[in-house]
Amino acid sequence: METSLARDLMSDEEWAFFERFILAVRAPNGRKATNHRLVLDGIFWIARTGAPWRDLPGEFGKWSSVYRQFRRWTLAGLWEDIMDALNQSGAVPSALQMIDSTVIRAHHQAAGAKGGTPRQGFGRSRGGFTTKIHLLVNAHGLPMRTEITPGQTSDYLGFDLVMADNLPSPSVLLADRGYDADKIREGMEARNVLPVIPMRKSRKKRIGVDRSLYRLRNLIERCFNKLKNARRVATRYDKTAESFLGFIDITSIRLWIRHLST
Structure with a gap:
């Protein structure tokens, strides 16, 4: 029996937090909607394990598609926008x-x-x-x-x-x-x-x-x-500063969300 490699996945509450930011940066292009929640969980898996993109488990989707979406979100400033919103929220x-x-x-x-x-x-x-x-x-x-x-x-x-x-x-x-x-x-x-x-x-x-x-x-x-x-x-x-900073920001955001949920 095949064992799933997916753990530490987002809760519904965590996904609800990310979803509104993702929808705000998504550009309408007439293409079929992507399962952004699954893609985001795949990005979190890479951040947590440090594995190469090509080793991303197939249950998250095609590795190249997840990687391209990560780059799109990173270059669009998604992670910085979320960090700014958390800092300005006054929650802490x-x-x-x-x-x-x-x-x-x-x-x-x-x-x-x-x-x-x-x-x-x-x-x-x-x-x-x-x-x-x-x-x-x-x-x-x-x-x-x-x-x-x-x-x-x-x-x-x-x-x-x-x-x-x-x-x-x-x-x-x-x-x-x-x-x-x-x-x-x-x-x-x-x-x-x-x-x-x-x-x-x-x-x-x-x-x-x-x-x-x-x-x-x-x-x-x-x-x-x-x-x-x-x-x-x-x-x-x-290789790029943007990608490395993206992973730092992603990890930072998850620390915020877990703190706010306790």
Whole structure:
């Protein structure tokens, strides 16, 4: 008897959430309607297992069709639209935010995209062929914005990428000493944001840090761990920056939905 490889499928409530966004980006072309729920479950299967697209079980449909739909939705900005809607919903407090980064090892088959490796977010660091994920989370440890850069990029250069103007502004921002730069501190203070950032040892003018508040930064470390449960995020197999960011956003959205449903 053949055993199904499909598990961790969407609930009816989760599909109802995604459906309204999918219908909003679908362009009418007179073609037969696709089973978007099955396609989306196939994309989730790839994200969770890290398997090559060609190994997608047939019960989700033809792998090439699922892949093409994933690319269409990604290039149409579907995942970013959903993340923006979640951030603007007010369902989770955003007065306290945390920022950090993590380096992801890239598989050697991820190289070779058009435009060159730096343009696609690849670089060389002590970990080898890598990509760095820059992440901003809220007080519940839920992702608000993610961006990628080459692995050797410093944290403060990735700061502006995730601190977007269209996001709810924090009252307090927690970060490690990798973000201890005058430009960052001045920018936060100009926005009436309290930066809770430990100082580098080289800083002459010492600035106090609320250690009890800073301990909450473990929430962003736990968020990275949850994101890396998706093997397509824990190791980069995608050649293009858009596809890799798409899988990060997809995993982030599912974390939001599961939190909101509890």
